[in-house]
Amino acid sequence: MAKCPRCTHEISTPSVFDLQRWARLACDQCGSRLQAKGPRSLAFAPLVASLPVLGMQGRPFAAVAVVLMVVVNAVILTDLMRPRLRLRKHQPQPEVDLTSAFPSS
Numbered sequence: 001m002a003k004c005p006r007c008t009h010e011i012s013t014p015s016v017f018d019l020q021r022w023a024r025l026a027c028d029q030c031g032s033r034l035q036a037k038g039p040r041s042l043a044f045a046p047l048v049a050s051l052p053v054l055g056m057q058g059r060p061f062a063a064v065a066v067v068l069m070v071v072v073n074a075v076i077l078t079d080l081m082r083p084r085l086r087l088r089k090h091q092p093q094p095e096v097d098l099t100s101a102f103p104s105s
Helices: 019-023 040-055 059-081
Strands: 034-036 085-087
Touching (some): 040 059
Antiparallel strands (some): 034 085
């Protein structure tokens, strides 16, 4: 469950793969339209990329690499379970009318 940034009401978030429900995500209490912030777990990408190299340096380093991988996986799962939300910005409406200037025959 995530919290609405405007009213701090608990909101049930859809699955990560359900893009249509994410596009229509809104708070039930205040009605504000919401979207997910960028994932925090992206900051661990360099660490995850270097863990196989660390694991090849010997047994103690392999143990450290396994522990770090467990911690990184826990952070990523937490980030997927409780995504941070922000208010959706309104998209500007196009000013150009795309209807044809010529009447259809």
